[in-house]
Amino acid sequence: MEVTVAMLSLIIVFMLIYLVRRRRWEKKLKEWEQQLAVILQRTIYFEPPENSSPVIPLTFRTIRLLKKNAFRQLLIDQMLQAKKAFTGTAADNLVTLFHQLHLDKLSLQKLLSRKWHLKARGIQELSIMHQQQHTVKIYRLTNAQHELVRMEAQSAIVQLYGFEGLRFLDIIDRPLSEWQQIKLLRLLSRTPGVLPAKAARWLASPNDSVQVFALKLVAEHQQQHLHQQVTACLDHPHPTVRLQAIRCLRDIYTDDTPAVLEKAYPVQPISCKLAILEALAHIGSDSNGTFLTRQLLHPDNTLKLAAARALVITGEKGLQYLDEFPLADTYPLNEIIQQAKTEQIV
Amino acid sequence: MSGPAIFSFFFNYGLWLYSVTLLTSHLLIALLAVVEVRRYRRSASFTDYTILTSSPQAPGMSILAPAYNEGATIVENVRSLLSIHYRNLEVIVINDGSKDDCLSKLISAYQLRKMDFFVTQSISTKEIRGIYKSSLPVFHKLTVVDKVNGGKADALNVGINVASKEYIVCIDVDCIIEQDALLKMAKPFLDSTDKRVIASGGVVRIANSCEIRNGRLVKVHLPDSFLPRAQTLEYIRAFLLGRMAWSRINALLLISGAFGAFDKEIVIACGGYNHATVGEDMELVVRMRRYMEEKKIPYKVTYIPDPLCWTEAPASYKILGRQRNRWTRGTIETLSMHRKMCFNPRYRILGMLSYPYWLLFELMAPLVEFTGLIGMLIAAALGYINWPMFLALLGFILSFGILYSIFAILMEVLTYNQYNKSTDILRLTLTAILEPFIFHPFVVWSAIRGNIDLLRKKNSWGEMSRQGFAGKKNIAHAKT
Numbered sequence: 001m002e003v004t005v006a007m008l009s010l011i012i013v014f015m016l017i018y019l020v021r022r023r024r025w026e027k028k029l030k031e032w033e034q035q036l037a038v039i040l041q042r043t044i045y046f047e048p049p050e051n052s053s054p055v056i057p058l059t060f061r062t063i064r065l066l067k068k069n070a071f072r073q074l075l076i077d078q079m080l081q082a083k084k085a086f087t088g089t090a091a092d093n094l095v096t097l098f099h100q101l102h103l104d105k106l107s108l109q110k111l112l113s114r115k116w117h118l119k120a121r122g123i124q125e126l127s128i129m130h131q132q133q134h135t136v137k138i139y140r141l142t143n144a145q146h147e148l149v150r151m152e153a154q155s156a157i158v159q160l161y162g163f164e165g166l167r168f169l170d171i172i173d174r175p176l177s178e179w180q181q182i183k184l185l186r187l188l189s190r191t192p193g194v195l196p197a198k199a200a201r202w203l204a205s206p207n208d209s210v211q212v213f214a215l216k217l218v219a220e221h222q223q224q225h226l227h228q229q230v231t232a233c234l235d236h237p238h239p240t241v242r243l244q245a246i247r248c249l250r251d252i253y254t255d256d257t258p259a260v261l262e263k264a265y266p267v268q269p270i271s272c273k274l275a276i277l278e279a280l281a282h283i284g285s286d287s288n289g290t291f292l293t294r295q296l297l298h299p300d301n302t303l304k305l306a307a308a309r310a311l312v313i314t315g316e317k318g319l320q321y322l323d324e325f326p327l328a329d330t331y332p333l334n335e336i337i338q339q340a341k342t343e344q345i346v
Numbered sequence: 347m348s349g350p351a352i353f354s355f356f357f358n359y360g361l362w363l364y365s366v367t368l369l370t371s372h373l374l375i376a377l378l379a380v381v382e383v384r385r386y387r388r389s390a391s392f393t394d395y396t397i398l399t400s401s402p403q404a405p406g407m408s409i410l411a412p413a414y415n416e417g418a419t420i421v422e423n424v425r426s427l428l429s430i431h432y433r434n435l436e437v438i439v440i441n442d443g444s445k446d447d448c449l450s451k452l453i454s455a456y457q458l459r460k461m462d463f464f465v466t467q468s469i470s471t472k473e474i475r476g477i478y479k480s481s482l483p484v485f486h487k488l489t490v491v492d493k494v495n496g497g498k499a500d501a502l503n504v505g506i507n508v509a510s511k512e513y514i515v516c517i518d519v520d521c522i523i524e525q526d527a528l529l530k531m532a533k534p535f536l537d538s539t540d541k542r543v544i545a546s547g548g549v550v551r552i553a554n555s556c557e558i559r560n561g562r563l564v565k566v567h568l569p570d571s572f573l574p575r576a577q578t579l580e581y582i583r584a585f586l587l588g589r590m591a592w593s594r595i596n597a598l599l600l601i602s603g604a605f606g607a608f609d610k611e612i613v614i615a616c617g618g619y620n621h622a623t624v625g626e627d628m629e630l631v632v633r634m635r636r637y638m639e640e641k642k643i644p645y646k647v648t649y650i651p652d653p654l655c656w657t658e659a660p661a662s663y664k665i666l667g668r669q670r671n672r673w674t675r676g677t678i679e680t681l682s683m684h685r686k687m688c689f690n691p692r693y694r695i696l697g698m699l700s701y702p703y704w705l706l707f708e709l710m711a712p713l714v715e716f717t718g719l720i721g722m723l724i725a726a727a728l729g730y731i732n733w734p735m736f737l738a739l740l741g742f743i744l745s746f747g748i749l750y751s752i753f754a755i756l757m758e759v760l761t762y763n764q765y766n767k768s769t770d771i772l773r774l775t776l777t778a779i780l781e782p783f784i785f786h787p788f789v790v791w792s793a794i795r796g797n798i799d800l801l802r803k804k805n806s807w808g809e810m811s812r813q814g815f816a817g818k819k820n821i822a823h824a825k826t
Contacts (some may be wrong), residue, residue, distance in 0.1 A: 002743060004745040004746050004749050005745050007749055008745060008749045009748065011752050011753060011756055012752060012775065014697040014756070015752075015755070015756050015771070018759065018760070019759065019768060019771065048452070117388040117389075117391075120392055121392075124392065147537075147539075148389055148392060151392075152392060174539075175539035175540070176539075177536060177537050177538070177539050178403070178405075178535075178537075179533060179536040179537050182397055182398065182401050182403045182536065183394075183397055184718070185399045185401070185403065186400075186401060196584065209539065224585060249450070262508060266526075301466040302466055305464060305466075332464060335462070335464040336461040336464045338464070338563060339461075339463055339464040341460050341462075342461060342462040
């Protein structure tokens with residue numbers, strides 16, 4: 001009992017000390033925030049001289065405060081936020097200050113740390129501040145064992161080099177999570193440039209997740225010339241890749257695409273079948289009517305509904321197919337057809 | 347040895363062994379929770395959740411909100427759900443045969459009209475009377491289903507049948523969901539590369555005394571009255587320590603019915619919610635896990651320590667007693683339905699650790715405690731008690747319980763710090779000291795009554811009267 005009471009007292013005392021220190025820290029933070037705002041303002045509006053290398057003027061108080069680790073880290077955090085928000089001279093000035101205060105060395109130290117969260121933080125800081133001189137160190141981490149380090153390194157390389165940075169897709173053998181794919185797509189959507197020609201190679205990558213990501217890239221960047229390579233992905237053993245290939249074909253379709261999808265349909269699982277019917281609703285025509293009508297006999301009601309929707313969307317001929325279908329008046333087809341028609345009206 | 351002596355030996359040493367195991371497991375839970383919460387928070391600091399708000403690749407989520415006699419607050423509650431930040435979202439409100447004006451209020455507030463809608467009966471349910479969509483494009487995410495009363499599980503199953511997205515988020519319609527809750531909830535499903543995430547839970551917090559405006563929580567306060575405050579402490583302990591620890595070792599058995607996201611395909615494959623239990627939330631998670639184990643598909647059930655959902659806790663002993671009674675019956679029913687898993691190595695950590703823990707330390711703890719009390723009274727009457735030893739042990743157990751609660755408060759202070767006034771922390775600490783003497787005995791007694799009710803085959807949900815965030819009285823799901 002004495003042990004638990006002692007521990008209890010210890011925790012309460014620790015909590016009290018923590019609360020007091022936090023209160024002090026919050027007060028100090030408020031003071032520092034004003035100081036930080038002044039530094040950032042001066043940096044952002046600084047006009048660099050034309051003939052000499054720029055030096056951002058700093059007050060004596062700032063220089064004194066910069067000796068404190070916590071203040072330096074706060075400054076880095078605020079500079080990163082500002083760097084994301086500004087472009088042009090203001091962004092260049094922030095990078096200048098980053099160098100001037102040797103903050104890149106701090107970030108590099110973090111990058112070289114053995115702790116994953118510090119490593120990831122270092123990568124993030126160096127990439128946002130466009131420190132390309134550390135590319136080799138960051139690139140090596142694009143296939144790192146720790147997922148977060150790997151993700152940050154991949155994002156950093158894309159941030160530094162745009163589409164060219166995607167070259168890490170050639171070497172990674174660890175999977176790209178869906179979250180990471182979304183993140184990379186978002187980074188690339190803000191980057192000027194075009195998808196490199198080697199995207200075709202990624203479509204045949206031994207890493208399934210790279211293939212899925214490449215299919216998303218091809219769809220987003222409308223790479224119609226890769227139609228054949230995408231079609232080849234319909235034979236991939238993994239249904240996730242096939243599903244993405246179907247979605248991609250919907251976005252880069254040619255006149256042949258509906259026939260390709262119809263051909264691939266019979267051997268697919270339900271999820272892929274559904275994706276094909278949804279794709280045909282977008283890209284199909286009267287010529288797919290017979291195929292779609294056949295799907296109304298499938299035992300799975302979800303597929304029946306998707307086929308009915310596709311027929312309704314393809315136009316009058318599709319509606320005619322539905323109305324003339326022998327079982328159109330029987331349950332559940334009568335309700336399915338009615339819903340498909342109502343959705344189109346709404 | 348004589349009969350009473352043998353009894354005394356087993357009673358004393360049995361209780362001792364039980365207590366040591368329980369206390370050790372609490373220490374391990376605290377340790378694992380620290381590791382997991384730290385990992386999560388470090389990882390979350392790199393995450394920009396807003397990338398999902400604009401991405402066409404964001405997975406589809408269907409919020410399922412069953413409503414029974416929620417007429418007083420339904421319009422506001424639905425408005426709050428529609429304002430959640432998520433792109434690929436549909437909100438399905440299931441009116442479970444309400445006897446009040448719940449449906450008519452929804453029809454008039456959102457200009458709903460009845461639609462031709464074919465529902466695939468993936469899970470068998472009671473009859474659907476109609477499906478309504480809004481004629482206003484601004485409410486295009488909303489679907490209202492009117493059905494014959496069948497209870498919460500049946501209402502959720504209807505929602506699952508109607509849902510068109512890949513993931514379903516089951517909530518209590520009277521809960522307040524944080525605006526970014528779905529962005530955070532979607533991440534675990536997108537993060538995993540080696541295992542399929544079948545379910546994910548979020549922390550539920552107590553909203554009593556908090557400031558709520560237009561269906562949104564604007565300021566957090568610690569509840570003024572003791573009972574909700576004790577539950578606040580209990581929820582911090584359960585969510586920040588318990589669930590995070592179990593989540594760390596992928597052994598979580600329960601995701602709160604108030605807020606949980608599930609992989610729809612797996613839910614349907616498992617047959618959806620079970621009507622035969624009042625603990626349908628726990629039963630579904632156990633069944634989904636069992637299904638994945640039996641199919642030998644690698645899977646994960648995750649938990650997020652961020653406070654994502656706020657609920658009103660019972661403020662009276664009567665209502666609290668009914669709630670705990672129902673939770674006990676739900677746990678017994680679930681464990682009984684899946685007894686095959688108990689110490690069955692085929693179910694790995696689920697059978698060898700999660701199930702036995704729930705059986706021994708969640709389900710049996712109140713029984714052991716109650717039996718211990720009776721035994722102690724008998725022993726005292728017969729003069730068998732070594733009082734100095736007894737008092738020392740009692741003091742140890744009580745101080746350990748308080749220590750665990752204070753540690754949970756410390757975790758809260760170090761992490762989310764929702765109650766940031768020093769007086770709030772002091773009041774929570776005092777609650778932790780008082781809880782073993784006032785709140786805990788009542789919870790134990792309610793659990794005993796739950797056991798008795800189950801033996802008497804009483805299977806009602808019990809009426810859950812709430813004050814409502816706007817101060818109005820309303821009656822929540824009360825189907826028998």
